[in-house]
Amino acid sequence: xxxNEQLMTQLLENVLLTRLSTEHECTxxxxxxxxxxxxxxxxxxxxxxxxxxxxxxxxHDACNNFVSWLRVARxxxxxxxxxxxxxxxxxxxxxxxxxRVS
Numbered sequence: 001x002x003x004n005e006q007l008m009t010q011l012l013e014n015v016l017l018t019r020l021s022t023e024h025e026c027t028x029x030x031x032x033x034x035x036x037x038x039x040x041x042x043x044x045x046x047x048x049x050x051x052x053x054x055x056x057x058x059x060h061d062a063c064n065n066f067v068s069w070l071r072v073a074r075x076x077x078x079x080x081x082x083x084x085x086x087x088x089x090x091x092x093x094x095x096x097x098x099x100r101v102s
Contacts, residue, residue, distance in 0.1 A: 012038045076100050
């Protein structure tokens, strides 16, 4: 747990220094802050990041499901629209299409 607190402290210090240096011309003085106030902020930021990852994972899974559905739909369309060949071959293709549709 101590290592996590140290990493959080370093992360927050870097973020604050970066933000301060971009907003104002910053001298090389150190920013001091209260750990009791920053730990909850970092925990909130971590919770938001985890929520974003979970939402992205859900989105990614939905995309994969759609691509899979689309691939199957294309295969069905190709089977149904292929009318070249002898009459017996076409009848066989129609039967395969009926099986796929049901």
